[in-house]
Every structure is written in C-alpha cells, then in structure tokens.
Amino acid sequence: MALKKFFNKDLVEAGCDEAGRGCLAGPVYAAAVILPKSFRNKILNDSKQLTEAERYRLRPVIEKSAIAWAVADVSNIEIDEINILNASFLGMHRALDQLKIKPELLLIDGNRFKPYKDIRHECIIEGDALYMSIAAASVLAKTYRDDYMKKMAAKFPVYSWETNMGYATRKHRDAIKEHGTTELHRMTFQLLPSQIELEF
Numbered sequence: 001m002a003l004k005k006f007f008n009k010d011l012v013e014a015g016c017d018e019a020g021r022g023c024l025a026g027p028v029y030a031a032a033v034i035l036p037k038s039f040r041n042k043i044l045n046d047s048k049q050l051t052e053a054e055r056y057r058l059r060p061v062i063e064k065s066a067i068a069w070a071v072a073d074v075s076n077i078e079i080d081e082i083n084i085l086n087a088s089f090l091g092m093h094r095a096l097d098q099l100k101i102k103p104e105l106l107l108i109d110g111n112r113f114k115p116y117k118d119i120r121h122e123c124i125i126e127g128d129a130l131y132m133s134i135a136a137a138s139v140l141a142k143t144y145r146d147d148y149m150k151k152m153a154a155k156f157p158v159y160s161w162e163t164n165m166g167y168a169t170r171k172h173r174d175a176i177k178e179h180g181t182t183e184l185h186r187m188t189f190q191l192l193p194s195q196i197e198l199e200f
Contacts, residue, residue, distance in 0.1 A: 003044060003045065003129075003130060003131060003132045003135055004130055004131050004132065005035075005037055005038075005039065005040075005131075005132055006037055006131075006132075006133075007105065007107055007122060007124075007131065008105055009037060011103075011104040011105040012034060012067075012101065012102075012103050012104045012105070013034065013035075013103060013104070013105045013106070013107055013133055014032045014033065014034045014068075014096065014099065014103035014105070014106050014107070014133065015032070015033050015034075015035070015107045015109075015127070015131055015132070015133025015134035015135070015136060015137045016030065016031070016032045016033075016092045016095065016096070016106055016107065016108050016109065016134065016137050017030065017031060017047075017092075017108075017109040017127075017128050017134050017135075017137040017138040017141055018030040018031075018088045018091055018092065018109075018141055019047070019138065019141035019142040019144075019145045020141075020145045020165070020166065021084055021088055022167060022168070023165065023166035023167050023168075023186070024166055024167070024168050024172060024173075024176070024185060024186060024189050024191050025076065025149075025159070025161070025166040025172075025182065025184045025185045025186060026076060026145070026148065026149050026152065026161070026165075026166040026184050027073040027074055027075045027076060027079070027145070027148070028073065028074050028079060028084065028087050028088055028091050028145075029071060029072070029073045029091065029141045029142075029144050029145035029148070030071070030072055030073070030074075030088065030091030030092045030094065030095045030137075030141055031069065031070065031071045031072075031095050031136075031137040031138070031139075031140035031141040031144070032068075032069065032070050032092065032095040032096045032098075032099055032103075032106075032137060033062065033066050033068075033069045033133050033136040033137045033140065034066060034067040034068045034069070034099065034101060034103055034133065035062075035065065035066055035067065035132055035133045035136060036065065036066075036067055039065055039132060041058070041061065041132070043057070043058060044058060044062075044132060044135050044136065044139070045128075045129065045135055046126070046128040046129040046135055046138055047128065047135070047138040047139045047141075047142040047143075048128075048138075049129065050139070052146075055139050055142060055143050056143055058136075058139050059139060059140060059143050062136045062139060062140060063140075066136065067101055068099045068100045068101040069099075069136075069137075069140060070095045070096070070097075070098035070099050071095060071140050071141060071144045072091050072092075072094030072095040072097075072098065073091060073094075073144075073145070073148070074087040074088075074090050074091045074094070076184055076185065076186045078090070079186050079188070080186055080187050080188045083188070084186075084189075085112070086114070088110075089113060089114040092108070092113070092116070093114070093116055095137075096116055096119075102119075103119060104119065104120070105119070105120050105121070105122065106119055106120070106121035106122070107121075107122055107124060107127060107131055107133055107134050108121050108122065108123045108124065108127065108134075109124065109126075109127040109128045109134045109137070109138065110123055110124075110125065110127070111123050111125050145165070146165055149161045149162070149165045149166050150162045150165075152184060156182050156184070158175045158178075158179050159171075159172055159175045159176070159179075159182070160172060160175065166184075173191070173192055173193070176191050176192060177192060
C-alpha cells in the first residue's frame with residue numbers, strides 16, 4: 001500500500017517519530033520532518049520494514065528533499081528520571097524546537113502525545129506505515145540512533161551493540177549478566193529476566 005503524502009493538503013505538516021524506546025541501553029532518538037506535498041519515493045516506508053541499507057540510502061534523500069528536518073535525543077539518565085514515554089515526547093519536542101519552519105500540524109506516530117506549544121497534533125497508530133512524513137522521521141531517528149550505538153559499541157564491545165543497538169537480545173542480556181551494566185544502561189528497565197525461585 002502506497003504511503004499517503006499528507007493528512008491535510010492545506011497545512012504545513014511535520015511528521016514525528018522516535019527510535020529506541022524499547023532498548024535497555026542508550027538514548028531514545030526522535031525526528032521531525034516536513035516534506036513537500038509533492039514528495040514521492042517508492043522505497044520509503046516504516047523504518048522497521050526497511051533493510052539497513054535501504055534506511056541509509058533514504059537518509060540523504062530525505063534530508064535533501066525535506067523543507068525542514070531535525071533529529072534530537074534524550075539520554076538514558078533522563079529516561080530513568082522521567083520514564084520512557086515522557087522521554088519520547090521530550091525527544092519529539094526537542095526535534096520540533098530545531099525546525100527552521102514552524103509547522104501548522106503535527107503527525108505523531110502512536111496513540112499518545114504531549115501537546116507541543118499551540119500546534120495542533122494528530123496521533124496516528126502505525127503512522128510510520130501510513131504517512132510519508134512520519135516514515136521519513138522514523139528513518140532519520142533510527143539511522144542516527146544506530147550510528148550512535150555503533151560508536152558506543154567500540155567503547156563497550158562486550159554488549160554487541162553494533163548488531164543489537166541496545167535492544168534486549170540474548171547476547172546483550174548475557175553480557176549484562178556477566179559484565180554488569182555501563183553508564184548507558186537504563187537502570188529503571190528490567191535488564192535481566194526475573195527468575196522465579198521455587199521453594200521445596
């Protein structure tokens with residue numbers, strides 16, 4: 001199914017999405033993208049539906065074609081302080097703060113959002129698979145976060161972040177069990193599965 005170019009043809013729309021919400025380590029990244037109403041791309045889709053190569057091929061296309069775009073992050077320390085949902089909202093707000101053009105409508109991936117200034121917003125479940133601007137934001141958020149986690153993987157090589165990007169894979173959890181946590185781990189998350197102890 002082809003992605004929709006816009007929600008309202010008469011308004012300047014910014015698509016917003018985040019990446020890394022379910023990770024055990026690292027920041028959450030968010031992006032905001034304003035695309036021209038005429039923008040077309042056959043590959044663009046929800047970043048989770050794309051290969052890594054496709055995402056990185058799309059990134060410069062999005063950045064060059066967009067009327068305005070921005071990427072922001074919220075650290076694991078902030079995530080632990082305000083929780084991941086609020087951190088996701090904060091990331092989107094930070095990205096919106098950086099836009100050179102003020103949007104008139106925000107298209108938010110998901111079902112909840114904290115209002116941003118006086119700008120109207122629409123929450124769209126699986127919006128990154130429905131609207132081009134949200135899909136574009138998902139690609140930017142994902143690739144910029146992946147770049148960061150690959151860089152951090154060199155600093156903390158035992159956690160395999162270059163492949164798991166901080167998500168709760170078996171390798172990542174085994175490394176936490178063996179080596180403990182780092183300054184990038186989200187301490188309010190369940191880093192290891194809870195074990196049920198049976199008393200006989």
